[in-house]
Amino acid sequence: MAPDQYQYLAAGAADAVVGPVLCGLAVVILAAFVCGRVAERLGQPAVMGEIVAGLALGPTVLGLLPGNPTEALFPAGIRPYLSVLAQVGLALFMFGVGSRVDPSHLRGAGRQVAAISLSSMVLPFGLGAGLGVAIHPWIDGLHAVPHGRLGFILFMGTAMSITAFPVLARIITDRGLHKHRTGAMALACAALQDILAWCVLAVVIVVVSSGDPWVLARMLLWSAAFVVGLGWVVRPGLRRLFDGTRDWSSSPAFIHAVLLTGLLLSAWATNAIGLHAVFGAFAFGMVMPREEIDAVAPQVPERIEQTSLLLLPVFFTVTGLSVNFSGLGSHGVIMVAAVIVVACVGKFAGAAGAALLTGANRRDAAVLGVLMNTRGLTELIILNVGLQLGVLDARSFTAMVIMALVTTLMAGPLLQRLYPAGVEAPALQPTVRVR
Numbered sequence: 198m199a200p201d202q203y204q205y206l207a208a209g210a211a212d213a214v215v216g217p218v219l220c221g222l223a224v225v226i227l228a229a230f231v232c233g234r235v236a237e238r239l240g241q242p243a244v245m246g247e248i249v250a251g252l253a254l255g256p257t258v259l260g261l262l263p264g265n266p267t268e269a270l271f272p273a274g275i276r277p278y279l280s281v282l283a284q285v286g287l288a289l290f291m292f293g294v295g296s297r298v299d300p301s302h303l304r305g306a307g308r309q310v311a312a313i314s315l316s317s318m319v320l321p322f323g324l325g326a327g328l329g330v331a332i333h334p335w336i337d338g339l340h341a342v343p344h345g346r347l348g349f350i351l352f353m354g355t356a357m358s359i360t361a362f363p364v365l366a367r368i369i370t371d372r373g374l375h376k377h378r379t380g381a382m383a384l385a386c387a388a389l390q391d392i393l394a395w396c397v398l399a400v401v402i403v404v405v406s407s408g409d410p411w412v413l414a415r416m417l418l419w420s421a422a423f424v425v426g427l428g429w430v431v432r433p434g435l436r437r438l439f440d441g442t443r444d445w446s447s448s449p450a451f452i453h454a455v456l457l458t459g460l461l462l463s464a465w466a467t468n469a470i471g472l473h474a475v476f477g478a479f480a481f482g483m484v485m486p487r488e489e490i491d492a493v494a495p496q497v498p499e500r501i502e503q504t505s506l507l508l509l510p511v512f513f514t515v516t517g518l519s520v521n522f523s524g525l526g527s528h529g530v531i532m533v534a535a536v537i538v539v540a541c542v543g544k545f546a547g548a549a550g551a552a553l554l555t556g557a558n559r560r561d562a563a564v565l566g567v568l569m570n571t572r573g574l575t576e577l578i579i580l581n582v583g584l585q586l587g588v589l590d591a592r593s594f595t596a597m598v599i600m601a602l603v604t605t606l607m608a609g610p611l612l613q614r615l616y617p618a619g620v621e622a623p624a625l626q627p628t629v630r631v632r
Contacts, residue, residue, distance in 0.1 A: 213274075214274055214275050214278060217270075217272060217274070217275045218275050218278050218279070220270065221270050221271050221275060221279065221514075222282075222511065224254070224270055225250075225251075225254065225510050225511055225514045226507065226510060228250040228251075228253070228254060228510070229246070229247040229250045229251070229510035229513070231246075231250070232246035232247060232249050232250035232253070233246040233247050233250070234246070236249070240609050240610070240613065241606060241609050242364070242367045242368050242371050242609070243367075244364055244367050244509070244573065244574070245364075245573070245602075245605060245606060247509065247510045247513055248513045248573065248574075248577070248602060248605075249602070250510065250513065250514075251510060251512070251513025251514040251515075251516055251517040252513070252516070252517040252520055252598070252602070253517065254267065254270070254271070254514050254517055254518075255267060255514070255517030255518045255519070255520050255521070256518070256520075256521045256523075257517070257520055257521055257522045257523065260521075261523070267518070271514070271518060276515070276518065279511055279514065279515050280515055282508055282511045283508065283509075283511045283512035283514075283515045284474055284512075285508055286505050286507070286508025286509045286511055286512055287474070287475045287478075287505075287509070287512055287574075287578065288460060288461065288464040288474050288475055288477075288478035288505075289460070289478070289501055289502065289504055289505030289508065290502065290505035290506070290509055291475040291476075291478040291479040291482065292456075292460040292478040292479065292481060292482040292485075292498075292501060292502070292505075293482065293498060293499075293501060293502030293505060294362060294366050294479060294482065295478070295479040295480060295481065295482025295483040295485075296482035296483070296485050296487060296498050296502075297366070297482075308555070309382070309552070309555040309556070309557075310382060310385045310386055310389065311389070312551045312554070312555050313382070313386045313548055313551040313552055313555070313565060313569070314385075314386040314389040314390050314393070315393075315551075316547040316548065316550060316551035317358075317360070317386065317390070317543075317544055317547035317548035317551065317566075317569045318358040318390050318393060318394065318547070319358075319547065320543045320544075320546060320547035321354075321357040321358045321539075321540065321543030321544050321547060322354040322355065322357060322358040322397075322543075323354065323543075324354075324357060324539045324542065324543040325353040325354040325355070325356060325357025325358065325539060325540075325543065326350050326351065326353060326354035328353055328357075328535055328536065328539050329349055329350035329351075329352070329353030329354065330350055331535075332532055332535065332593075333346055333349050333350065335528045335532065335592075335593075336349055336588075336589070336590050336592075336593055337590040337592070338587060338590055345405070345587070345588060347404060348401055348404050348405035348586070348588045349588045349589075351397075351400070351401045351404060352398075352401050352405075352583050352586075352588045352589070354397075355394060355397045355398050355401055355579065356576065356579055356580065356583065356597060357536075357539060357540055357543055357544075358390070358394055358397070358543075359390070359391075359394050359572050359575050359576050359579055360386070360387040360390050360391070360544070360568075360569050360570075360571060360572065360575070361387075361571050361572045361573035361574050361575040361576055361601075361605065362384070362387040362388055362390075362391045362575055364571055364572075364573030364574045364575070364605055365383060365384065365387050365568060365571050365573075366384060366387075368568070368571060368608055368609070368612075369383060369384060369568070372612060372616075374616075379561045379564050379565060379568075380568075382565065383564075383565055383568040383569065386548070386565070386569060387568075387569065390569075391479075391575060394575075394579070395472060395473065395476055398579060398582065399413065399416055399417075399471060399472060400413060401586075401588075402471065402582075402586065403416070405586050405587070405588055412471075416470055416471045416472070419470045419471075420467075420470055420472065423463075423466055423467065423470065423477070423480070424480065427463070427480055427481065427483075427484045428484060431459070431481070431484055432484040432485075432486060435455070435459075435484070435485065435486050435489075436486040436489055438455065439452060439486060439489040439490055439493065440489060441489070441492060441493050447493040447494065448494075449493075449494040449496065449497055452490060452493070452494045452497050453494075453497045453500065453501070456485065456497060456498070456501060457501065459481050460477075460478045460481045460482065460501075461478075462477075463477035463478055463480060463481035464476075464477040464478045464481075465477065467480070473578065473582070475578065482498075485498070509574075512574075512577070513577070515581075516577050516580075516581060516598065519581075519584060519591070519594060520594065520595050520598050521591060521595060522595060522599075524591060524592060524595065525592055525595060525596065526592065528592070529592045529595065529596055532592065532593060532596040533596045533599050533600065536596055536597060536599075536600045537599070537600050537603055537604070540570070540572070540600050540604055541570055541604060541607075544566065544569050544570040544604075545566035545567070545569075545570055546566070547569075548562075548565045548566040548568075548569040548570075549562040549563055549565060549566030550562075552565045552566070560615055563615055564612065564615050564616070567607070567608055567611045567612055567615065568608065568612075570604050570607065570608065571604060571605045571608045572600070572601040572604050572605055573601060573602075573605040576597070576600075576601035577598065577601060580594055580597050580598060580601070583597075
């Protein structure tokens with residue numbers, strides 16, 4: 198076949214998926230909007246409704262209807278395209294989260310943040326790994342993966358130790374806790390935990406994929422070089438670029454283009470290193486010179502984040518397409534109950550216990566325990582990695598998704614009991630900088 202014929206067939210195949218992708222996106226966005234508004238009326242952040250909408254569009258709910266509407270709306274041919282859109286949405290959203298994080302906003306509380314972060318990660322990791330030892334005989338397909346049993350045990354520990362930084366940020370912002378010391382501390386702890394958890398996940402990936410320690414060493418070296426480059430080259434360069442001394446450099450369109458280019462290249466870099474693309478986008482958001490941008494074009498970061506809100510529901514739907522509650526069986530139901538109990542006990546005891554030992558009062562310690570138990574979006578990202586690696590089968594993946602949903606839905610009602618309407622949380626100290 199001639200090259201031009203190949204090109205014609207490729208173009209025809211691409212054109213054939215445009216219509217189904219557009220139709221699928223329309224359904225996803227409408228379902229996410231409706232469920233998000235319902236969630237807000239129930240006192241939950243809108244993102245939880247969007248997650249539920251994504252799960253409902255999969256085989257668990259929509260797929261049970263006559264004619265299997267899930268397959269009709271999201272045929273196999275368009276799912277890779279939806280996955281790409283989902284990854285772009287995650288990168289844009291994590292850039293927005295990173296742009297609001299200031300590492301210096303809890304001066305003087307570094308030891309407390311480190312203690313709470315490590316305790317609320319180590320205890321859940323140990324409990325999760327122990328649970329992995331107990332239930333690994335129920336997991337299908339581990340024999341087909343190098344070091345599958347060890348990989349599953351390590352992965353369970355990692356998944357249990359996750360706190361969903363993006364969802365936590367939404368919950369804290371929606372409830373106004375970002376202006377209070379407890380909320381700021383929870384964000385700092387979650388940020389540190391996410392970094393540590395992704396590092397641990399990198400070890401799990403190496404163990405499952407090859408077991409070669411040199412692969413991990415190269416990944417760590419490239420990661421360190423990436424971080425140093427962002428801090429010592431990119432951040433100063435952006436500051437000089439956006440200092441407002443040149444007319445073109447203060448143009449919102451120019452700043453928008455530079456930030457989008459930077460976050461996408463950073464996401465590509467961490468993906469190439471072997472970490473997830475969202476790490477690069479988050480790190481680029483952290484080094485973004487917010488003061489200079491606020492002075493000339495404060496609306497640009499918000500525009501980028503608003504774009505991400507259009508694409509995040511696609512990620513939830515892609516996840517929902519791999520979840521099937523009807524396939525759990527008796528072992529699956531036991532698995533769901535076990536992972537929920539282990540997840541809640543490990544996170545709450547680890548965070549609240551460390552907070553009490555470092556000087557927090559009982560209510561603030563309980564608030565930290567509740568907040569650190571939210572998993573949501575980050576957990577879903579981790580679980581998708583586990584499914585792709587083959588260390589999770591469909592049943593364990595579904596059980597862990599249910600756990601992520603339950604632990605995050607718990608946060609709103611529990612916070613309402615701890616800080617009822619009209620009760621103010623302790624404000625941040627004047628020396629604390631909040632961006």
